[in-house]
Amino acid sequence: MRISIVFFMGVLxxxxxxxxxxxxxxxxxxxxxxxxxEGGTEGKVYEYRPLNGNGSQKHYWFYKTYVxxxxxxxxxxxxxxxxxxxxxxxxEVASNGMLLADFRxxxxxxxxxxxxxxxxxxxxNVFPFEVKEEGGIFIxxxxxxxxxxxxxxxTMVRNRHxxxxxxxxxxxxxxxxxxxxxxxxxxxxHKEDGFLEYKGTMKELYARDxxxxxxxxxxxxxxxxxxxxxxxxxxDEFLERQNE
Numbered sequence: 394m395r396i397s398i399v400f401f402m403g404v405l406x407x408x409x410x411x412x413x414x415x416x417x418x419x420x421x422x423x424x425x426x427x428x429x430x431e432g433g434t435e436g437k438v439y440e441y442r443p444l445n446g447n448g449s450q451k452h453y454w455f456y457k458t459y460v461x462x463x464x465x466x467x468x469x470x471x472x473x474x475x476x477x478x479x480x481x482x483x484x485e486v487a488s489n490g491m492l493l494a495d496f497r498x499x500x501x502x503x504x505x506x507x508x509x510x511x512x513x514x515x516x517x518n519v520f521p522f523e524v525k526e527e528g529g530i531f532i533x534x535x536x537x538x539x540x541x542x543x544x545x546x547x548t549m550v551r552n553r554h555x556x557x558x559x560x561x562x563x564x565x566x567x568x569x570x571x572x573x574x575x576x577x578x579x580x581x582x583h584k585e586d587g588f589l590e591y592k593g594t595m596k597e598l599y600a601r602d603x604x605x606x607x608x609x610x611x612x613x614x615x616x617x618x619x620x621x622x623x624x625x626x627x628x629d630e631f632l633e634r635q636n637e
Contacts, residue, residue: 417558420522422571424604426467426486430458438631439604442623449474455628456604458486466494476635477501484519491519493533498547500540508540516550520599524555531555548580553597561598561607563622568600577610 429436436457443450453472458465465486471479483495496512516534531553539545556572579591593612600606609619 415526417524417526418522419524419555419558419571419599421601422569422599422604423491423520423522424456424467425602426458426465429456429467436628437625438628439625440623441620444619444621451623452479453631455631467491478507489523490521490531492517493519493535496535496537498537498540502541510537510540512537518553520553521555528555542583544584545586546582548578548582550578552576559598561600563600563606568603568606570598570600570606573597573599577612 436455439454439456441452441454451474453476455470455472456467458467460466467484467486469480469482469484471481473479478499480499481495481497482493485492485494493514494517496514498510498512500508502508512535514535516532518531518533521529521531533551533553534549536546536548539547553573553575556574559570559572560567561570562568573596575595575597577591577593577595579593581589581591583589591613593610595608595610597605598607603622603625606622607620609617611617
């Protein structure tokens with residue numbers, strides 16, 4: 394009986410402390426950094442498909458972690474439905490969250506040649522490991538020249554705001570999720586054709602021990618994109634599908 398009382402008091406004290414601090418640990422909801430380093434080189438491919446069933450709009454992210462000079466990094470390579478590289482990112486695993494260290498954009502000219510530009514990273518915050526219950530804003534900003542048009546400069550700003558802990562039903566199983574509302578701003582500045590601006594909002598759900606499992610993006614209140622994680626598999630299997 395005494396042990397039960399002590400245990401109960403401990404839980405009560407921890408609960409009260411948590412309420413007073415008002416902070417939530419959401420690191421387990423980001424991509425599983427440990428398993429992505431499995432075997433030291435393997436990594437995993439995350440395949441995303443639109444919920445409207447249009448398979449031609451599916452895309453892939455290959456994630457892998459590694460350590461260099463005592464710092465841990467997560468790399469991500471984004472492929473479109475035709476297995477063409479679109480983006481390559483590198484994020485630093487810091488004590489308080491994920492910080493964008495490198496962002497590369499790929500495009501293809503009329504002859505099919507690959508063009509690449511390294512973006513300037515102006516704001517580094519990708520994903521926090523600890524948030525307040527009332528949320529908080531985490532800003533990422535990059536600026537780069539269009540790989541196929543040197544006269545065009547692109548700016549992308551993402552303001553990610555923690556909303557709440559929620560649940561999402563995926564493959565007949567309920568997953569605990571960290572839910573974010575992200576405001577996006579895209580600016581296109583062309584020296585000859587002028588200036589364009591696109592604004593969007595995105596709901597993101599990061600499932601515990603899985604990573605990004607669902608997102609819904611609305612652009613200029615006219616275009617809606619809704620994606621769900623379809624599968625997770627090895628790079629070997631990805632290459633087999635590419636060969637097929």
